[in-house]
Amino acid sequence: MKFRRSSRLVDMTNYLLQHPRRLVSLTVFADRYDSAKSSISEDLTIIKQTFEQQGIGTLQTVSGAAGGVKYIPYVGEVEAKGFISELREQIANPDRLLPGGYLYLADILGDPQIVNQIGRLYASVYSDRKIDVVMTVATKGIPLAYAVARYLDVPVVIVRRDSKVTEGSTVSINYVSGSTKRIQTMVLAKRSLNEGSSVLIIDDFMKAGGTINGMVSMLEEFNAHVAGIGVLVEAEDIEERLIDEYISLVKLTDVNVKEKQISVSEGNYFSYLKSLGEIAQEQYDEGTVDEE
């Protein structure tokens, strides 16, 4: 069946959005719509322009016999600033205060739209790194890990506090919790991670970084290595941070239980967010994509 341009644009947009970072040969689209490759190329130019203009992302064109087009999710600085500013406001709501100065965040982490947007933000900042898998620890980091992984088109592995019969044989490590200095255990199913994988660690909250440090030690057991560390909230008032390089969306600068005040500032996210032009230039320098 032949498709008109208008229908092709709608369907291709959906197809590309559903397959982020996956190389799609122009032949796939040409066959799908029974259309000439030249028409498909024109469609892709329109989609690319609209994606970039509307802050949806960009399309990368790869030339040659194995070439095609790839949708790269990307959030621009203005949109990211707006989102993080809303997030700060939400987190600073004093109703979140729990005994002991803890914060209730289950409503934010329970909102699929917010979680999805956090995934887009992290995918944008890690878009030029080689990542094979996203890792998190049960329970609260799980939705964030999946949101990021979906935009990066990689699987998720989940570290647990206790071993379950449905995991098969596991690797177990002990680590020191950064703030309470207690010895804790985490386990990971042996078959869930391949040797030599590049792993993006994602978690909801980082204080001293003990749990994340535990995940880093776990990666060593699998001869895997850290491709990046992303946390939604970092707590500031820490004597000694166990983790050096991480990217946070927001920073908890002060929690005053008595005055019922929560101070939240921007995390270090924007020190890492490149512009679309920079990403395109890097890709071009590497010779992996065509110049437009």
Add this chain to the structure above:
Amino acid sequence: MKFRRSSRLVDMTNYLLQHPRRLVSLTVFADRYDSAKSSISEDLTIIKQTFEQQGIGTLQTVSGAAGGVKYIPYVGEVEAKGFISELREQIANPDRLLPGGYLYLADILGDPQIVNQIGRLYASVYSDRKIDVVMTVATKGIPLAYAVARYLDVPVVIVRRDSKVTEGSTVSINYVSGSTKRIQTMVLAKRSLNEGSSVLIIDDFMKAGGTINGMVSMLEEFNAHVAGIGVLVEAEDIEERLIDEYISLVKLTDVNVKEKQISVSEGNYFSYLKSLGEIAQEQYDEGTVDEE
């Protein structure tokens, strides 16, 4: 800035896909693209046709002053059959067998594309029910719950086995595990669920149904009620099932550890999947949408 039709179609497609089941006034689009409402209406007709033809879903038009358009995610029977058939094949792989006849499913549940597709399937079958929130129990059901919730545009609440300081005050119940007959505990943060909510329960696996039954009891504590129960895998060889109405994608009919054979059949999903025509007719009968 004025948009051409081709750019509008790309951006509107993305916008609608990012906001499933949300009513968008035509004015929003008219303003966004500085275009006449009549042009927007024509665009929406093209998008609706393409969505239905390509199995992406449909658009519902609501008339009147508070009217607009809504994207309803929907998977057609052919696509659902194909997906479930692939899933059956994957689950029947004897490499999954663990001691005790348990199955390793972490790779399937760790694949965001598969998880997302499961979400679409459940959203299609529950699209005509009133659902306020999706509930699951930690850990393995979490990604599935978020995938469904994103397509239904509702939040997720997570029941836990143990209470955490970051949950605030919780409601705790005891329940009897269906297969082992042991007494177990589950807890839910008090502020995570509103009274009277209609709740869709989602989990990865159901044997006798003890855990799901526990979640049903938990809902009673909140004066909330069950809007539906969806499980990815149901095990068949059960003397007494504690749950009557549920929708499963696949059914484990036999696990033979000695012969290393896993038999997997279709779940009861297709007894519940309506056609797009049936859904449209129901909506029309209720007077909530316009006839095309």
